[in-house]
Amino acid sequence: MIPYLVYFVQFHEDFRLPELEALSKLENVKIKFNREDYSNDLWTTGNNYPEVYKNLKNFDPEKYKPYETSTFKFMVETYNGTRTMKEQVDIINTFSFLPFKGSIDLKKPDNTFMVLEKYPSPTEQPCKIYMGKLVGVGNRQLVATYDLKKRKYLGTTSMDAELSLIMSNMALVHQNSLVLDPFVGTGSFLITCSHYGAFTLGSDIDGRQIRGKGKTSIKTNVEQYNMKKRVLGTIVSDMAHHPWRNNGELFDAIVTDPPYGVRAGAKKIGLNTDKYDAPPPTKRSVMNPRYPLTVPYEMEQVLMDLIEFASKYLVIGGRLVYWLPTNSEEYNINDIPQHPSLKLIANSEQSFGKWSRRLITMEKIKKYEDIRLTGEGNTGHYQFRQFYFYGKVY
Amino acid sequence: MRLITHNMLQCHVKGCNKDNFPLKLEEIEIEELEAEFNADFIKSMLNRLDWKALAQTTFSLGIAQLPEEMPEELNDEMLQQLHHILLEVDITSGRMVCQGCNHVYPIRDGIPNMLLTESEV
Ligand SMILES: C[S@@+](CC[C@H](N)C(=O)[O-])C[C@H]1O[C@@H](n2cnc3c(N)ncnc32)[C@H](O)[C@@H]1O
Numbered sequence: 001m002i003p004y005l006v007y008f009v010q011f012h013e014d015f016r017l018p019e020l021e022a023l024s025k026l027e028n029v030k031i032k033f034n035r036e037d038y039s040n041d042l043w044t045t046g047n048n049y050p051e052v053y054k055n056l057k058n059f060d061p062e063k064y065k066p067y068e069t070s071t072f073k074f075m076v077e078t079y080n081g082t083r084t085m086k087e088q089v090d091i092i093n094t095f096s097f098l099p100f101k102g103s104i105d106l107k108k109p110d111n112t113f114m115v116l117e118k119y120p121s122p123t124e125q126p127c128k129i130y131m132g133k134l135v136g137v138g139n140r141q142l143v144a145t146y147d148l149k150k151r152k153y154l155g156t157t158s159m160d161a162e163l164s165l166i167m168s169n170m171a172l173v174h175q176n177s178l179v180l181d182p183f184v185g186t187g188s189f190l191i192t193c194s195h196y197g198a199f200t201l202g203s204d205i206d207g208r209q210i211r212g213k214g215k216t217s218i219k220t221n222v223e224q225y226n227m228k229k230r231v232l233g234t235i236v237s238d239m240a241h242h243p244w245r246n247n248g249e250l251f252d253a254i255v256t257d258p259p260y261g262v263r264a265g266a267k268k269i270g271l272n273t274d275k276y277d278a279p280p281p282t283k284r285s286v287m288n289p290r291y292p293l294t295v296p297y298e299m300e301q302v303l304m305d306l307i308e309f310a311s312k313y314l315v316i317g318g319r320l321v322y323w324l325p326t327n328s329e330e331y332n333i334n335d336i337p338q339h340p341s342l343k344l345i346a347n348s349e350q351s352f353g354k355w356s357r358r359l360i361t362m363e364k365i366k367k368y369e370d371i372r373l374t375g376e377g378n379t380g381h382y383q384f385r386q387f388y389f390y391g392k393v394y
Numbered sequence: 395m396r397l398i399t400h401n402m403l404q405c406h407v408k409g410c411n412k413d414n415f416p417l418k419l420e421e422i423e424i425e426e427l428e429a430e431f432n433a434d435f436i437k438s439m440l441n442r443l444d445w446k447a448l449a450q451t452t453f454s455l456g457i458a459q460l461p462e463e464m465p466e467e468l469n470d471e472m473l474q475q476l477h478h479i480l481l482e483v484d485i486t487s488g489r490m491v492c493q494g495c496n497h498v499y500p501i502r503d504g505i506p507n508m509l510l511t512e513s514e515v
Contacts, residue, residue: 176435178442199435201399203508210505219503229429232481233395235403237508241515243406243499245415250402250442271512286498287489293512315442 001032005040005130007077007116009140015166015359018346022170022361040114040132049094052115052129056098067133070102070110075134081119081126091115139165146192152224153216155186155209157264159257163350163359164192170346170361171253171321173198179253182239182309185209187218187231189255194230198253205294206265207236239305240268240297249315257323258306260299270295303337307362311341314364319345324358331356341366395506396427398439398480401448403506405492405499407514413494416447419455422488422501429481433473436480440464443480452479 008016017033024031043059046052074095076088083091095113102110112134117126146161148154159167167189173179175197181189184202186209194200202218204210211217222231237243239258244250259266269292284290303324310320320342326335328351336347342362349356405414449460458479465472490499490506497514500507 176432176438178439205509207505207507211503228427229481233399233484233504235395235399235506235508238510238515241406241510243403243508245402245404245444248442248444269510269512269515287500287502289500289507289509289511292509 003042004135005042005116005132006033007040007079009138010079012162012166012348012350014348014350015163018348018361019166019169021346022172026169026172026174040116040130041135042130042132044132045128045130047128048126049091049129052131053094053097056095056131061099064099067111068099068101070100071105071108072100072102072111072113073104073106073109075112075114077114077116078126079116079118081117081122081124083117142195146195146225151221153186153212153218153220157257158186159188161188161192164188165195167255167321167359168192168196168198170359171255171319173253173255177252178250179255180251180313181256182242182254182306183256183258184218184234185257186212187221187234189257190218190231190234191221191225191227193253193255194227195225198230200231202234203237203239203242204234205236205238205267205269210234210236238269239309240270240301242309244309244313246312249318250313252315252318254306254310254314254318254320254322256306256321258302259297260302260325266297266299266302267294268297268301269293307337307339307342310362311339311364312368316364316367318364320360320362320364322360324360326356326358328354328356336360341368395485395501395504396481397448397451397483397485398443399506400451400485400490401443401480403490403499403508405494405497406508407492407495407497407510410492410495410497414492416444416451417490417499418493419451419485420489420491422455423486424455425484425486425504427482427484429477431474431477433470433477436473436476437468439480440468448479455483457483 006020020031020033044052044055046055074092076083076091114132114134116130118128120127142165143162146164148158148160151158171179171193173193173196177193177198179193179198179200181200181202184190184204187202190200190202202210212220218234222228271293272295306322307320314320324336336344338344341364343365344360345363346359346361348359350359400416400419403417405417445464446462449462452458452460458475484504485501486504488501490501491497
């Protein structure tokens with residue numbers, strides 16, 4: 001195995017290794033990593049510069065052959081510390097003993113060499129120095145490309161670009177995946193999944209989310225990013241009573257941010273039997289039906305429907321990626337729903353202090369088995385918790 | 395709504411489980427889109443399609459005359475045709491009617507409304 005150094009962005013820390021693993025699966029590259037030192041073709045490491053120089057001088061000259069005449073650039077990066085431009089240049093100059101005879105090209109070098117310094121704290125000296133050849137840089141510019149600020153149609157729950165992109169990777173979205181977001185809202189995930197080449201579908205109980213207000217809608221965003229060929233469309237439907245054909249595995253991935261709580265619009269079609277004096281529904285035409293009466297859609301029911309749906313409609317190996325809010329103090333791994341046909345792949349936390357939301361990734365490993373709970377429709381929370389949260393089958 | 399989506403939607407009125415698929419398209423307006431031909435995608439969709447329903451729908455719309463059963467081997471011409479059917483035919487308005495219970499699902503601005511009423515769920 002060749003050692004590489006992956007230098008991550010210092011943000012959404014809990015999401016980075018799961019995403020790296022997802023990417024390695026997507027690209028079919030076997031990786032093993034060492035959590036101690038968290039992409040460079042790593043040539044050498046040292047606790048100080050003299051050690052690094054010594055190691056480099058001891059290399060077989062063959063190692064440098066491919067780079068002798070190519071154009072190059074040298075960079076210094078720091079972790080948990082800083083270097084002025086001048087210091088960086090001084091450091092780079094100490095590497096002039098390397099047998100690189102090609103000219104320096106800062107814009108389009110054939111090769112980029114990199115020194116990464118790790119500091120125990122910003123006021124101390126570096127404790128570790130890594131030197132290697134840069135093999136790739138992340139697609140961080142995508143975060144700017146899909147920045148919500150540039151998006152024409154937005155809602156209060158539009159998901160930020162970076163997390164939407166991460167979700168797409170967690171879902172192993174690739175060229176020609178078929179992806180569904182059953183709580184599509186303003187369509188953030190349609191855009192990022194289609195960016196990676198997926199054909200995407202969305203649904204929402206609230207047609208106003210899809211159609212937007214005034215001049216902008218999901219369609220506007222699809223046009224803005226020129227994705228009409230990949231975003232297949234949206235439908236208005238209730239996840240609790242959905243119309244997807246039930247005789248096949250349809251989707252490669254389900255990527256979604258479910259509604260939790262009335263504020264996020266969690267409701268489903270139903271008659272509230274407590275309300276005796278519900279207004280008599282006004283009949284409209286077949287082509288313009290009135291909005292159905294709705295009842296609250298309890299969080300556990302939302303989750304149960306979503307997971308049940310995924311276990312049925314995903315292809316084997318397909319992934320369900322969704323957000324789950326948890327209470328930071330009371331959080332327990334048993335809060336993560338389980339299902340016999342879905343395997344938990346990752347659980348990454350974004351903390352907001354008292355509460356967090358967790359990005360849950362599950363992979364379908366077994367065909368759907370009808371594991372309906374006892375009774376029709378009348379599934380008490382207790383039973384639900386027992387079944388989904390503790391994975392017991394009755 | 396593209397026909398690939400239509401091929402995945404059924405009537406889900408409570409108790410309606412006979413002739414609830416495919417939904418019959420009526421009084422529709424079609425817009426032709428242009429999508430790049432992508433044989434890999436079409437191939438990966440084959441075992442997710444309901445072929446009979448697709449043949450029936452495209453025939454009744456006068457778009458294509460597909461064989462009744464999915465051919466064992468699909469040549470390029472057939473893949474091209476499927477590509478056109480699934481991705482380039484966009485239904486912008488009209489309705490889908492269940493042949494079992496007559497429920498009507500309207501389509502407006504290309505977006506089908508699959509909501510039921512509270513008494514149908
Ligand atoms: C958290 S938002 C999703 C936001 C979306 N990710 C975006 O980028 O705009 C949840 C969405 O679920 C929808 N919703 C609520 N209840 C639903 C139900 N029963 N079936 C389908 N969608 C529902 C809401 O209308 C809302 O748009």
